[in-house]
Amino acid sequence: MRNFGKYVLSAVTGGVIGAAATWLWSNRPGTARLMGSWGNYPKVAAQLHTFQTIAELRQILKNVHSAIPRGNGRSYGDSALAPHMISSLNYNKFLSFDTQAGIIHCQAGVLLSEILEVTVAKGWFLPVTPGTKLITVGGAIASDVHGKSQHKAGNFSDHLVSMELMLADGSIVTCSPEQNNELFWTTCGGMGLTGVILSATMHLIPIETAYIRQESLRADNLDHLMDLFEESESWMYSVAWIDCLTKGNGMGRGYIMRGEHATLTDLAGDSRRKYPLEPRWKPKLIVPFDFPEFFLNSFIIKAFNFVLYHKNPKKVVKSVIDYDEFFYPLDVIYQWNRIYGPRGFTQYQFILPTENSRAGMKAIMQKITDSNMGSFLAVLKLYGPQRGYLPFAMAGYSLALDFPIRDGLFDFLDELDKLVLSYGGRLYLTKDARMSAAMFKETYPQLETFLQNLQQINPNDKFRSRQSDRVGLTK
């Protein structure tokens, strides 16, 4: 009788486990699944390959016909999308950190957030940081990213000592501005097309505190905002938030935030001075699911912008805030991109040369406000020149806007492209999901040199993405 009970028990549980296992079996890793990047548009049936050692990476390169390196998928469009993607996320070890000289050497999958966790407490900060710290070192180099300090500190790659790269044939090359410099500058901003970045050594900048002394100034319209930018050129960091929905005289009203690393003196009389390099921990908010599409109707966007604008009635507001709050306000809301719903969104970031900035920005903003296509965020920034062969930056102004994907959007963006082109501007590849090859060709003046170099480095298009195929960087 006791035995009989056992049979029943085992038969039942065996059945349950078997069913669960079969059901889950179909979800096993290693098979292709639909993947997107930050904008959730486009999505590509892709297989993700990971590696922890050089030997494993070589094996992957042998096994696939073509692939694209991928970091943390924080590019918005299809820069890091292809049927085979080689993720660096498991290749993420720190190799050395010279706390005296402020030089750090790490593998390419290390996130900028992890660097900050290690270096800030020792009095060192990233020389350049974009608006999210959840990107890899490899991604930062391949898109040659910039931050609020672009006008003064340049781009991420300007601070590299050297890097190591695995080429299509599996060989490993070290390059720097001195050694193999053509390879170096083709890789910086080269969108992963030259090979897999393995590790990088970079300079950090010294800080006395983990805080930023910030001033935020209100501007009544676009001209006013640009005046404030030019007035703030000597500040290390500057960026402006723009309300793109207001028409007429107030068009382009917004805020400029400018900042400097706070010194100990800036923290005088402040309780935070006791642990100047250890800002307090803050909780995270999470957007747990895709928002339904109606959420983003233009009424809500208007209300949102209005609240932000009137939150702050004074002309200048000074504060000392921790670096997370200053640089990464959006990282606090984990996966905020899901707020745009299942169809996803795209970011349209363009830059115009200084001489055309005022007229051009106004014309383009006019078109956007008239369109009612709605943009949740619009960010304006003053830039200086950039090195490399596919630089996005130039002396001028850039505006970045988010657009939820909807019918008619791409036709509208094609119209905007024409305007950007006519004012001598260009679009940022790492945000792009839809620019035409013709637009790209006309707006990236050193494209020919880049392609000639690429022909030597990646002759058979071993490294290619959906984007590189689309804009004609690969065939």
Next chain:
Amino acid sequence: MGHVLILGATSDMAQALAYRYAQEGYQVTLAARQIEPLTALVSDLQIRYQAKVAALAFEATDYASHATFYANLATPPNVVICVFGYLGEQAKAQEDFAESEKIIATNYVGAVSILNIVANDFESRQSGCIIGISSVAGDRGRQSNYIYGSAKAGFTAYLSGLRNRLAKSQVQVLTVKPGFVRTRMTEKLKLPPFITATPTQVANQIYRAHQAKRDVLYTLWMWQFIMLIIRHIPEFIFKRLSL
């Protein structure tokens, strides 16, 4: 501060354990037959956690070297985790005794050799914790891997006897029986995700079981239940199953 010695440190599970213990403030000694692949792990642990970390050469089947290896440690450890193991190939082991021998030597004889030495040290110091990574495969022999399974069964019995011996000396002995774990050992196998752990999950469970002074740990928890059933299937049925 604690000092953990991890034997078989190039494995994914060992690496996850090294992160967890370093994060908790332990000094970490990594022992593996090749130490060159550990260079990046050593620097990473030092930089991320300011941990004291060293890598040493250790060959599990070179029994004669074990006493010297242990005596040469700069400071005596108070936690020793025996992670090394060798799955081998069942079919090959049936044909070729050398393969069987390697499986038994690595999973059982090597572990006994080094842990005998550790046990005597901990017994005389009246403290310490020995963690042995055995396997659910040791709970019942199955045709698909009984050479490996029997070596792990031997190891499980060894650990249980050791625990019995050392209980009065305040030495903890923790037997870990992982189910499926997604590591290099299993990368070619198709494992059902629901009952497959990541090395990090296993490491976290081991750390907690160590702190809670537990004796036996199944990772993931479902495996305790699954093995309960498997152990109780009557032999006349079990022998007909293709497991």
